[in-house]
Amino acid sequence: xxxxxxxxxxxxxxxxxxxxxxxxxxxxxxxxxxxxxxxxxxxxxxxxxxxxxxxxxxxxxxxxxxxxxxxxxxxxxxxxxxxxxxxxxxxxxxxxxxxxxxxxxxxxxxxxxxxxxxxxxxxxxxxxxxxxxxxxxxxxxxxxxxxxxxxxxxxxxxxxxxxxxxxxxxxxxxxxxxxxxxxxxxxxxxxxxxxxxxxxxxxxxxxxxxxxxxxxxxxxxxxxxxxxxxxxxxxxxxxxxxxxxxxxxxxxxxxxxxxxxxxxxxxxxxxxxxxxxxxxxxxxxxxxxxxxxxxxxxxxxxxxxxxxxxxxxxxxxxxxxxxxxxxxxxxxxxxxxxxxxxxxxxxxxxxxxxxxxxxxxxxxxxxxxxxxxxxxxxxxxxxxxxxxxxxxxxxxxxxxxxxxxxxxxxxxxxxxxxxxxxxxxxxxxxxxxxxxxxxxxxxxxxxxxxxxxxxxxxxxxxxxxxxxxxxxxxxxxxxxxxxxxxxxxxxxxxxxxxxxxxxxxxxxxxxxxxxxxxxxxxxxxxxxxxxxxxxxxxxxxxxxxxxxxxxxxxxxxxxxxxxxxxxxxx
RNA sequence: CGGGGUGUAGCUCAGUUUGGUGGAGCGCUUGCUUCGGGAGCAAGAGGUCGCAAGUUCAAAUCUUGUCACUCCGACCA
Numbered sequence: 001x002x003x004x005x006x007x008x009x010x011x012x013x014x015x016x017x018x019x020x021x022x023x024x025x026x027x028x029x030x031x032x033x034x035x036x037x038x039x040x041x042x043x044x045x046x047x048x049x050x051x052x053x054x055x056x057x058x059x060x061x062x063x064x065x066x067x068x069x070x071x072x073x074x075x076x077x078x079x080x081x082x083x084x085x086x087x088x089x090x091x092x093x094x095x096x097x098x099x100x101x102x103x104x105x106x107x108x109x110x111x112x113x114x115x116x117x118x119x120x121x122x123x124x125x126x127x128x129x130x131x132x133x134x135x136x137x138x139x140x141x142x143x144x145x146x147x148x149x150x151x152x153x154x155x156x157x158x159x160x161x162x163x164x165x166x167x168x169x170x171x172x173x174x175x176x177x178x179x180x181x182x183x184x185x186x187x188x189x190x191x192x193x194x195x196x197x198x199x200x201x202x203x204x205x206x207x208x209x210x211x212x213x214x215x216x217x218x219x220x221x222x223x224x225x226x227x228x229x230x231x232x233x234x235x236x237x238x239x240x241x242x243x244x245x246x247x248x249x250x251x252x253x254x255x256x257x258x259x260x261x262x263x264x265x266x267x268x269x270x271x272x273x274x275x276x277x278x279x280x281x282x283x284x285x286x287x288x289x290x291x292x293x294x295x296x297x298x299x300x301x302x303x304x305x306x307x308x309x310x311x312x313x314x315x316x317x318x319x320x321x322x323x324x325x326x327x328x329x330x331x332x333x334x335x336x337x338x339x340x341x342x343x344x345x346x347x348x349x350x351x352x353x354x355x356x357x358x359x360x361x362x363x364x365x366x367x368x369x370x371x372x373x374x375x376x377x378x379x380x381x382x383x384x385x386x387x388x389x390x391x392x393x394x395x396x397x398x399x400x401x402x403x404x405x406x407x408x409x410x411x412x413x414x415x416x417x418x419x420x421x422x423x424x425x426x427x428x429x430x431x432x433x434x435x436x437x438x439x440x441x442x443x444x445x446x447x448x449x450x451x452x453x454x455x456x457x458x459x460x461x462x463x464x465x466x467x468x469x470x471x472x473x474x475x476x477x478x479x480x481x482x483x484x485x486x487x488x489x490x491x492x493x494x495x496x497x498x499x500x501x502x503x504x505x506x507x508x509x510x511x512x513x514x515x516x517x518x519x520x521x522x523x524x525x526x527x528x529x530x531x532x533x534x535x536x537x538x539x540x541x542x543x544x545x546x547x548x549x550x551x552x553x554x555x556x557x558x559x560x561x562x563x564x565x566x567x568x569x570x
Numbered sequence: 571c572g573g574g575g576u577g578u579a580g581c582u583c584a585g586u587u588u589g590g591u592g593g594a595g596c597g598c599u600u601g602c603u604u605c606g607g608g609a610g611c612a613a614g615a616g617g618u619c620g621c622a623a624g625u626u627c628a629a630a631u632c633u634u635g636u637c638a639c640u641c642c643g644a645c646c647a
Contacts, residue, residue, distance in 0.1 A: 012596065012608060013582045017640055037639070092646070109647050143571080143645050151646090159647090208647095316571090317644070409647070441647065459607095477606060512607040519607090530606065540606095 001044075001470065003505040003517065006030075008043035010520050020217045022452035023148025025461050029520035038145025038153035045521060046448070048469040050156065053444055054135050056187050056466065057158045060180045061133050064173075066160055069132045071113035073139070077103035079112045083420045092140045108140040111413070111439060114161040115421045122435055125165050125427045129173060133160035135444070149449035150405060151219065160440040163418075165427065170436045174207070174412055177440050181211055181408050184442065189451050189464030193407060196222050198233040208411040212404030213450045220404050225391040227398035232385075234401070235305035239383035240390040241297070241347040249352040250367035252334070257364045261329030263298040266364065270355060274299035278348055278356035278368065280331035283307065286314040291326065291340045294382055295333050295356070297347035301384040307343065310380055332357035333374055334365055344370075349379040407447050413437040455545075459519035462545045470503040471565045473523035473544075475514045477530035479506040487554065488529040491539075494558050500565055519544070525564055527557065 008030030018024035026032055031046035042050065058068065077095065080086035085093070086105070094106040107113065114132060121127065135158045142153050149155070160177070164170040178195065185193040190213055198210040210233055212222050221234035232238070260266040263279050277298030284291055292315060294302050308315055326337060336342060336359055348354070352369035370377065389399040417423075418434040427433045452461040465471060472495060476488035485506065492504040503523060505514055518526055528540040538551040541560060552560045 009580075009597080011581055016576090016582070019641080034639090089647095090645075111647090138647095140646080144641095144643090146641085157647095411647080439647085475606095480605095508605095510605060510607085510609060512605095512609080515607050517608090528606080532606070 001503050004507045020147050022449045045469040049467050052467040060184050064176045064180045066131045066133045070134050071110040073107050074104050083112050094141050106139040111417045115417050115423050119423045122425050128165045131162040149445040156444040158442045162438040163435040170438050174438050188467050196231040196233050197236050206412050210406045211408040213407050214402050214404045216403050218403035218405040220406050222402050222404040223385045224400050225398050227396045228394035230391050230393040237385040238392040239385045243351050246353045249369045252367045252373050254358050254363050255366050258362045278354045282318040283315040284318040294343045296345035303384040306382045327359050330357040344377050344379045345382040346379045405450050407450050408442040410440045413439050461522035463522040465524050465568050468524050470523045471501045472525045473518050474504045474527045476506040477511050480508050481531045483534050484529050
């Protein structure tokens, strides 16, 4: 490819609306152009990278007996009504009608389409297990796309679906897929992705893992143990709290605490620490606005996912209005109004001498003893894990909280879809059963952005050889010099003949422009042909990551470049 | 969905407070010079100031509406 023919322009300045580096560099480098909020067109360099990433994914999926298929982008609503997700999924699912007013949806994930595809085939236990996958465009009307390709509405995704006749078989395959994923991440250049236990959310099912690239720009929160192997998404991380109890329980007493609506103000007023308070966090049930109050120790935060899972329905943070029997800022468990769902976090179990809302404006209870003053209370884990908290695996106070980008995930789905959609096989015992499913996703664009996020400098991305849009970038400095032009042309032609992927810059521009553009394209090997070099009968071969610069005699440049590319030295 | 911000040349942004014939840098075109990290000189092209109403003798500037983008939060296989 001649660089002067490459469609897409490169920019000197960082676009003002780019927050993270990978986004800014991919815009500056002419990799993509935004069409709408969370929707991008891709120029050739990005398309080539995506193609390579997809090839790697394809190889690894095929290696675990996957079969590539293709599901439709547009599906009839009836398919989603079968699984129940036409109702249960929120506005991320785009619903529309065709010319005949028939209801359709835009594919955001393809469990339904997959079950539909393999339903008749999988009619006997002898046909299991099997896995099908596709690499395709998905559309999710995300509430807030951001950070370039990290969070978008339209994106390319590899999604795989496996079918099994036993939980053991699913688990065995799940493990194979897990390892396959680790190979994929290593091959595209981010080997240090960690797999964390996750909450399965709308997908349903039991065990699931998310593959996280740890980086401060990530939008997920991950809990890791520095002492053992424990890793979990914040949503799924168990919180272990050590409750302390004072020797003497004081009397329960209502005291005046004017203008202390926040825990901070209350602690200041009474001269106590946050862990001696019990705060109320309010939610509402999505369908009917039923009020839910979660009581938790004042120094901790509520993990909303745990509350949602415990209750078994969708909730959202609540605004309190007058006349509901709830006193915002002064809500406590003693004499709380009926008709409110009340939950207690384990951090309060067996504690005493706690301060909590008096359910009267400007009053709090002090001396609350949960064992003594509240009857028939159950305590559950509703708290977020904290930095320095106790690890649920090894019991040490060694938890750390980090940010991560979710580059992939794997779910043990169970029979949620095969049951609702009536997929059955005849087992060896002659009885009809529902196959057990697993599903496995990787976002291609997000993966590419993640690689750029890890591998870049201030001048541009530094692509690993495995996914770089080209393998070699030839810069012909002073292409108006006939010797330079002739040599560079020949080198370009010969490398192409040898099957090397080359981007060739023979524009008559200054060295600075040429090098800056090369930096933005991030090709790992750069060959500089110039009058200065040719005078000494050499060419310069440099690595984009600056790991080496060599002056190679002109006779052996071609050979040397091929050797570097083939040996994957970059 | 809640709260902020921004829409002026391909890009980055001044100009809006206080209404009076729209600017800069980069990029683009032409010519000459230059040539190893975003060159110099000269000449040029390029904008219904997001859109629509309104106020006014006069609107990029004031008012209202609307659309788009963006940030924080909520939500998120």
